[in-house]
Amino acid sequence: MxxxxxxxxxxxxxxxxxxxxxxxxxxxxxxxxxxxxxxxxxxxxxxxxxxxxxxxxxxxxxxxxxxxxxxxxxxFPVSAKARRQADLLRVLDVLAATSSHRAVAETLFGAALVARDWTGGSDYLRSRTHRLIRQARRLAADGHLAHLRSAFR
Incomplete structure (x- = not known):
C-alpha cells in the first residue's frame, strides 16, 4: 500500500x-x-x-x-494530553445531546464498566466523570482554541 x-x-x-x-x-x-x-x-x-x-x-x-x-x-505514541483533550471534546459532544452524567461516563468508559461501578462501593467513576465535565465546561466557556493552545505548551 x-x-x-x-x-x-x-x-x-x-x-x-x-x-x-x-x-x-x-x-x-x-x-x-x-x-x-x-x-x-x-x-x-x-x-x-x-x-x-x-x-x-x-x-x-x-x-x-x-x-x-x-x-x-x-x-508516534498519542500523548496523555492529546487523549485528555479528545476526551474533553467527546464530553462536550455528549453534553450537547443530554445533561446525563451517566451518559457521559458510558460514552467515555463503556456501558459495562458504568453498569458495574457507577453505584458501586467507590465513587471513583462518578468523580472522574464529574471532573471531566467541569473541565469540558471550562473549555467551552473559555473558548476551545485558547484552552487547547495552553494544554499543548
Whole structure:
C-alpha cells in the first residue's frame, strides 16, 4: 500500500515533504536544492543540543520509514494530553445531546464498566466523570482554541 506524500513549496522558496498523514506524518525540510528535478541525497542537520532527544526520534522515524516503507505508527505514541483533550471534546459532544452524567461516563468508559461501578462501593467513576465535565465546561466557556493552545505548551 503506497504511503501518501505531499510536496510543499514554502513562501520563502524552500520545499517541504510530508510523508504519511495526520499526527504521524514525517516532515522533511529541504535546506537547499529541489526534490523535483532529479534524485537527491539526504543529509540530516542537527543544530545545537536543545531538543536533541526529539530530533533523534525524528531521525529514527525516518530510518524506520526507509527500512519498512511505511510510517512507523508505534513511534508516534498519542500523548496523555492529546487523549485528555479528545476526551474533553467527546464530553462536550455528549453534553450537547443530554445533561446525563451517566451518559457521559458510558460514552467515555463503556456501558459495562458504568453498569458495574457507577453505584458501586467507590465513587471513583462518578468523580472522574464529574471532573471531566467541569473541565469540558471550562473549555467551552473559555473558548476551545485558547484552552487547547495552553494544554499543548
Amino acid at each position: 503506497p504511503v501518501p506524500a505531499v510536496h510543499l513549496k514554502t513562501r520563502s522558496g524552500g520545499e517541504e515533504v510530508l510523508i504519511g498523514s495526520g499526527s504521524s506524518a514525517i516532515r522533511l525540510s529541504i535546506a537547499s536544492g529541489t526534490l523535483l528535478s532529479e534524485p537527491v541525497r539526504l543529509a540530516y542537520r542537527l543544530a545545537g543540543t536543545d531538543q536533541l532527544v526529539l530530533r533523534a526520534l525524528a531521525l529514527h522515524r525516518l530510518a524506520m520509514f526507509f527500512r519498512d516503507r511505511r510510517v512507523p505508527a508505534p513511534l
